[in-house]
Amino acid sequence: MSAPATTPGGRRASRAGPWIVVVLAILYFLLPLVATFEFSLSMLRGVWSFEAYKSVFSDTRFRETFTFSVIAALVTIIVGSLLIVPTAYWVRLKFPKLRPLVEFITLLPLVIPPIVLVFGYLRLYNSSSFLPFTGSANGTYVLLIFGYVVLSMPYMYRAVDTGMAAIDIRTLTEAGESLGANRITVLFKVILPNVRAAVLSGAFLSFAIVIGEFVLASLLNQPAFGPYLALVGTHKAYEPSALAMIAFAVTWACMGLLQLAGRKRTARRVAAPLAVKPNQGSQA
Amino acid sequence: MSFLSIDGVVKSFGPTTVVKDFDLRVERGEFVSFLGPSGCGKTTMLRMIAGFERPSAGRIVIDGEDVTDLAASRRRIGMVFQAYALFPNLSVHDNVAFGLKVAGRPKREIGPRVEEMLTLVGLPHLSNRYPYQLSGGQQQRVALARALAPSPRVLLLDEPLSALDAKIRVSLREQIRALQRELGITTIFVTHDQEEALSMSDRIAVMSEGRIQQCATPFEIYNRPSTRFVAGFVGTLSLIDGVRAEGAGAIVDGTRIELSETPPVAEGAPLTLTLRPEAVKLEPSSDRPNRLTGEVRDAHFMGSVVRLDVHVAGSSVLVDTFNRSAVPPPARGERIDLYFAPADVGLLADRPQT
Structure with missing residues (x-):
């Protein structure tokens, strides 16, 4: 009789710990948001109003910079996927021994600060160098995108590589080839659709990074959202909070849209790995 | 082509x-x-x-x-x-x-x-x-x-x-x-x-x-x-070491075994004979002139088939016999005669391992 009596009690005790952690985490993430939101509503003394938001939306530079950053993020995702997916595929298929090296290289952007990267760019591609990217507006934009691709590389590569680990890309490639498809066709018709979820999660991270990015955009003198946010922050009080809330909402909305776009084409299937892992041991 | x-x-x-x-x-x-x-x-x-x-x-x-x-x-x-x-x-x-x-x-x-x-x-x-x-x-x-x-x-x-x-x-x-x-x-x-x-x-x-x-x-x-x-990989096969005798024959344990073909080795040279378990019978008949005597090491009763492991001249010979309700399988240690046809005896091309 004693066992049923103690078990629920013991369960309650063991559940309290995780719950405390969850509540603390929620508070940790939500309190600043709530505080910022509350502050953004208190532009007029004594009443809560959306005055700060009106002020933000009346500034055309807000729309311009935010659109600029959203487009830059999308371009970054496209360029990044076109670079990372074939690389990860090729390394896994043909040079598995090089994987640690490639992984190390893709992690470098986490170790090297963006400020170092952008100064390197300015030094290497200035208007008097052999590749004068910064000599023109378009060139600088290209440089910015390249920089963003580098910054998002660790996340993109990790996500895609993990996605590829979940499917047997070697056998799938061979199956495709035996049916007459060349490697490019296999990559786009077989491999890519099966790592779409992974590419998508890499895309979310890239998106979030690019939207808030300040250093590259500022030093390359690009009209991006990050520098605009910093500028507003230096000489206004309530608007930055409103901006932060708007950016927060729009970023989430954009990610939602990305997910919807990705879902549409994968909705009918569950990301199911091959039913049977190839038995390496029995390969004669 | x-x-x-x-x-x-x-x-x-x-x-x-x-x-x-x-x-x-x-x-x-x-x-x-x-x-x-x-x-x-x-x-x-x-x-x-x-x-x-x-x-x-x-x-x-x-x-x-x-x-x-x-x-x-x-x-x-x-x-x-x-x-x-x-x-x-x-x-x-x-x-x-x-x-x-x-x-x-x-x-x-x-x-x-x-x-x-x-x-x-x-x-x-x-x-x-x-x-x-x-x-x-x-x-x-x-x-x-x-x-x-x-x-x-x-x-x-x-x-x-x-x-x-x-x-x-x-x-x-x-x-x-x-x-x-x-x-x-x-x-x-x-x-x-x-x-x-x-x-x-x-x-x-x-x-x-x-x-x-x-x-x-x-x-x-x-x-x-x-x-x-x-021989070892495909199916179950008993390998019997012997020496080449005169004509289409071999000597195993002092007994002459008739073969269906003349072995491609010199007389007196060692050779390996093969026998499938299902080719060996316990009863003599006119088409089974070959006879070897051995001691039953083990009898596995598998329902319709009884597999005997018979020790003959240093080799283990497996014998599959059909179960008959009237006749219990031979006991361990019993000495029995095995009969088989010359056509059922195989020859391995490579030398027996010593």
């Missing part, structure tokens, strides 16, 4: 040579199995025919075309993998249609062809399913339909049944063989399962350590193994 010919193919990975001087001629419509233990090079040889590995030396010719250096995608071969390797993102229909689409066949051709293939493997009702919704046996049948859809010149099967459970394995192997006969497609089948190889093949190439040990019909492989390896 043979439809598929493999001439002196060698494959080395670094210092290890996994396929050594492989020669094989396969006729159009023939079903040939590569049988051997894992690591014998059979899968590597198959992958070279498919184009996934390049031979270190030698030539592979399909239908008069030298494909040795041709990319896998241009060989027009069909392959079925042990792990099924269906494309998880495509429906059954789209999986089967893949090769046809890649080949640029018109849409109006693709639909009926896919239907035809799925009907052939008995799964026309599953064309809208996805691979993860199918059982292993169904997936492998879809894989077979997918491989056959673009009308390949050669069908390559890489242990396609190994991942399936026993019952499905048997029914699917019968289905594969029937399909292969119906379509008349030249097929190479890799397996380590002798029962599969024996039951399905026109010819079997038994492989060991990168070489073909013997390539012959299942009947010959089973009844006339040419090497000790084949």
Whole structure:
């Protein structure tokens, strides 16, 4: 009789710990948001109003910079996927021994600060160098995108590589080839659709990074959202909070849209790995 | 000229040579199995025919075309993998249609062809399913339909049944063989399962350590193994060491054994005789003049069959007898006579190991 009596009690005790952690985490993430939101509503003394938001939306530079950053993020995702997916595929298929090296290289952007990267760019591609990217507006934009691709590389590569680990890309490639498809066709018709979820999660991270990015955009003198946010922050009080809330909402909305776009084409299937892992041991 | 010919193919990975001087001629419509233990090079040889590995030396010719250096995608071969390797993102229909689409066949051709293939493997009702919704046996049948859809010149099967459970394995192997006969497609089948190889093949190439040990019909492989390896690997076989006697005969334990052919060794030279358990009887008859006496070591009662392990002149001879309710099997330690026909005695070409 004693066992049923103690078990629920013991369960309650063991559940309290995780719950405390969850509540603390929620508070940790939500309190600043709530505080910022509350502050953004208190532009007029004594009443809560959306005055700060009106002020933000009346500034055309807000729309311009935010659109600029959203487009830059999308371009970054496209360029990044076109670079990372074939690389990860090729390394896994043909040079598995090089994987640690490639992984190390893709992690470098986490170790090297963006400020170092952008100064390197300015030094290497200035208007008097052999590749004068910064000599023109378009060139600088290209440089910015390249920089963003580098910054998002660790996340993109990790996500895609993990996605590829979940499917047997070697056998799938061979199956495709035996049916007459060349490697490019296999990559786009077989491999890519099966790592779409992974590419998508890499895309979310890239998106979030690019939207808030300040250093590259500022030093390359690009009209991006990050520098605009910093500028507003230096000489206004309530608007930055409103901006932060708007950016927060729009970023989430954009990610939602990305997910919807990705879902549409994968909705009918569950990301199911091959039913049977190839038995390496029995390969004669 | 043979439809598929493999001439002196060698494959080395670094210092290890996994396929050594492989020669094989396969006729159009023939079903040939590569049988051997894992690591014998059979899968590597198959992958070279498919184009996934390049031979270190030698030539592979399909239908008069030298494909040795041709990319896998241009060989027009069909392959079925042990792990099924269906494309998880495509429906059954789209999986089967893949090769046809890649080949640029018109849409109006693709639909009926896919239907035809799925009907052939008995799964026309599953064309809208996805691979993860199918059982292993169904997936492998879809894989077979997918491989056959673009009308390949050669069908390559890489242990396609190994991942399936026993019952499905048997029914699917019968289905594969029937399909292969119906379509008349030249097929190479890799397996380590002798029962599969024996039951399905026109010819079997038994492989060991990168070489073909013997390539012959299942009947010959089973009844006339040419090497000790084949004898030991295929079926159950008793090996009896003896010496060559005068004429078509051998001496085992002081007793003359009549043979159906004259051994290719000098008189007095050692040789190895082989006997299948089912060829040995406990009763004498006019067509079984050979007799050996031995001591029963063990009697395994297996229902309809009783397998006796009889110790004869230092060798262990296995004997399968049918169960008869009136006669209990011999007891351990009992001395019994074994009778067998000269035609049932095999000879191994290689020297007995000492």
